[in-house]
Amino acid sequence: MPPKPGRAALQERYDRRQAEVVLGAARVFARRGYDQTSVPQLAEELGIAAGGLYHYFGGKEQLLIAICDQLMDPLLTEAQALLAEGGTAEEQLRALVRSWVAHVVEHRDHMLVFQQERHVIDHGRQWAQVRERRKRFERLVEGLLRRIADDGAARLPDARLTLSALLGMVNHTAQWYRPRGRLDVAAIADGYVDLVVG
Amino acid sequence: MPPKPGRAALQERYDRRQAEVVLGAARVFARRGYDQTSVPQLAEELGIAAGGLYHYFGGKEQLLIAICDQLMDPLLTEAQALLAEGGTAEEQLRALVRSWVAHVVEHRDHMLVFQQERHVIDHGRQWAQVRERRKRFERLVEGLLRRIADDGAARLPDARLTLSALLGMVNHTAQWYRPRGRLDVAAIADGYVDLVVG
Amino acid sequence: MPPKPGRAALQERYDRRQAEVVLGAARVFARRGYDQTSVPQLAEELGIAAGGLYHYFGGKEQLLIAICDQLMDPLLTEAQALLAEGGTAEEQLRALVRSWVAHVVEHRDHMLVFQQERHVIDHGRQWAQVRERRKRFERLVEGLLRRIADDGAARLPDARLTLSALLGMVNHTAQWYRPRGRLDVAAIADGYVDLVVG
Amino acid sequence: MPPKPGRAALQERYDRRQAEVVLGAARVFARRGYDQTSVPQLAEELGIAAGGLYHYFGGKEQLLIAICDQLMDPLLTEAQALLAEGGTAEEQLRALVRSWVAHVVEHRDHMLVFQQERHVIDHGRQWAQVRERRKRFERLVEGLLRRIADDGAARLPDARLTLSALLGMVNHTAQWYRPRGRLDVAAIADGYVDLVVG
C-alpha cells in the first residue's frame, strides 16, 4: 500500500488537474464556442463526468475567467520584466512584441475564446480584474510607442492609432497562425514592429 | 380610402421590415452576445412578439447569416468597383482602405457579431457562402499589396503578413472606434495605409 | 357581368365549400394524424390560406366534430331506414352489415380519424352528441343480434360479445381495405355475417 | 451502511425505473392521448421533473416506441412458444387467442395508444421494427387459419378475411373490456374462436 499522500501533495495534484481542465476547456471553447458548448459536452471531451467539473470550478463562467487569467497573467508579468531590463524604446518594443506574439501563438485557444467573449468581458460584473489587466498591458505598449514617437525616430502617425493597429494585428495573429507555417514567431513579430516603426 | 397595396408593395414592405430586423438584431447581439440573447429578449428589444420574428427568418441562425450578408455584400461590391476605376496600386489601396474603414465603422455592430461568432462561421455547414465572400475580399486586398510590393515602392516585409496585419488592424477598429472621437474615418484609414506602405 | 348571385346561391356555395373542406380534412388527418397536422399545413393541402379556414369553422376541434358528423349521420339514418323495411332478423342484419361496411369503406378516412381520436370523443365535453349517435347505432345492431339469438337460429355465444366482435371486425375494415382489392364490399360484409350467424 | 451498489445493480435500477416510466406513460397516453399529453403533464403524473424523463428516453417519440415494444415483444414470444408446443391447428388457435386476449386485456393502455397512433406507426421512419413485429404476429395467426381451412374442418369464408376479422375483434377488446365485467378472459377468447371456427 503506497503511503497516503500528504496534504501538500493532494493540493498539488488538485492544482495540476485544475490547470489541465482550464487548458482543455480553452481548446474546446475555441472550437465550439463558449456558449455552444454545454457543460456535459465539455466534460465528455475532458474525460470526466459532468458533475465532476464542479469540484474544480464554481461554474461555467468561473471557468471562462480562469481561461482569461491563464492568458493574461503571464503576459503581463513578462512584459513588466522586459520593461525593467533597460534598452532603447525601440529595442524594448521589439522584445515585447516578440514575447507577445509568442504568447498569443502559444495560447491561441485562449485568445480565440477571449475575443469571442469580448462582450461579456467588457460588460460583466465579475470581469473587472480581467479588464484591468488588459488595460494595464495596453498602457505599457502605449508608453513604449510614445517614447518612440518622442525620440523623433519615427514618423508614427499617431501613438494611439498605432497602438490600436498593433493590438489589432498582434491579437489577430491567433486567427491565422498555424504551427508549421511559413513564418516563425520571431519573423512575424519583427514584421509587425517594422510596420510600426518604419 | 388608400388604394389596396399590390403584391409588389407588400413584398417591398416585407423586405424593409426584414432589413430593419437584421439591423436591430445586429445591434442587440453586438451588445449582449448572440448566444446570450434569447429570441424573446431580442423580440422585445425589436418591439415585436417572439413568434413574429419567424415571419422574417426561419430561425435564429438564419438571422445571424443575414447579419453577415448585410455586412459583407456591400463591402465586396464597393471594393470591386474601386478596383475597376484604375489608378496606381497605392492609390487604389488608399481608396479601398478608406472605404473599408468607413464600412467597418458604420457597421460596427455587424463586425462585432461577425468576430464573436467566428467559430460558427468557420465551421458551420450553412456558412460556406459567407466564408467565400470573406475570402474573396481578402484576396482583393492581397492582390493590391502584391502589386505594391512588385512596384518596389515598398519595403513590405511580406505581402501575406502585411495582409494579415492590415486585416487585423482594420477589423479591430470596430472595437474601439467611437463616433465623435478624436480621429475621423479618413484619418484612421490613412494612418493604417501609412503604416503599411511606409 | 354575370348576375350577382342571390343569397340562396351564396349559401349553397358556402355549404359546398364547407363540405369539401371537411372531406379534405378527413383525408389529411387520416394520413398525418389530427394533432400532428397543424392548421397551416392543413390549409396548404386544401389550397387555402391558414386564416381562410376560419370562415368555415370556428376552430380545429369543430372541424373534427364535423368529420365525425359526416361519418355518423348518414350511417344512422340508413340503418334506421333498413330496420323499418321489415324482413327476418337475419335478413335485416345482412342488409345492415352490407350498408355499414360500404359506409366504412367509403369513409375510410373519417373512420381512421374517428378511431385515432377515440379518447377525445369518449371524454370531451362537446362530444356528447357524437357519443350518443355511436351508442344509438350500437343498440340497433345489438337489438338485431338479440332477435337472432332469441329465434334460436344461432349458436351465438353471447349477444353482447358478438356485438363487440362485430363492431371490431367491421370498423377494423377501414384499416386494411384497399379499393381494388380481392374482395368487394358485399363479399366482405357477407363474410362477417357468416361468421356471426354461423 | 449498505454496500455501495455495483455497476450491475445501478443498471438494474435504471432499467426498472425505465420500465415503470413506460408503463406509466402508456396509462397516461391512453387516457389523454399521446399528442394531447405534454411532456410536463406526463412528468407530473409520473412524479418526476420534466427534464428527468430525458435520462430514460431520448424524446417523446422514443417513449412511444418503447410502449409499443413493451406491448409486442412478449406477445410475439409467447405466440411462438405456443406454436412450438404441438397440437391440432384448432387447439393451437384456441390457445393462441386465449393468450392474445389476455395480453390485450392486461396491456389495454398500450393497445389504446397503439391504435391511436396507427398513422405514425404505419408511416414513420423509426417504426419499421414495430411494423415488422406486428406483421410477423399476423402471419402466425394467418398460418394457423390456413391450416384449419385446409383441414376442411371449417367453413371459413376466406382465410384472409377471417384473419382481418379476428384481428379486429381481438384488438377491439381493449376498448370495451372492464376488469370485473361479466365475461372473463377465457370466455371472451373462446367466444371469438367459436365465431371463427364455427
Add this chain to the structure above:
DNA sequence: TATGAATGAGCCTTCATTCAT
C-alpha cells in the same frame, strides 16, 4: 474524488387563432 440522477429554468420554435386590409 467522482458519479449518475434529478431539477427548475429557460431555450428555440410552432401553434391555433385573430384581424386589418
Add this chain to the structure above:
DNA sequence: CATGAATGAAGGCTCATTCAT
C-alpha cells in the same frame, strides 16, 4: 371572401447546476 402579419401560449427539449452515494 381571403390574405399575410402578428400574437400569446405552449410545445419538446437542453441547460447549468446540485446532491446522495
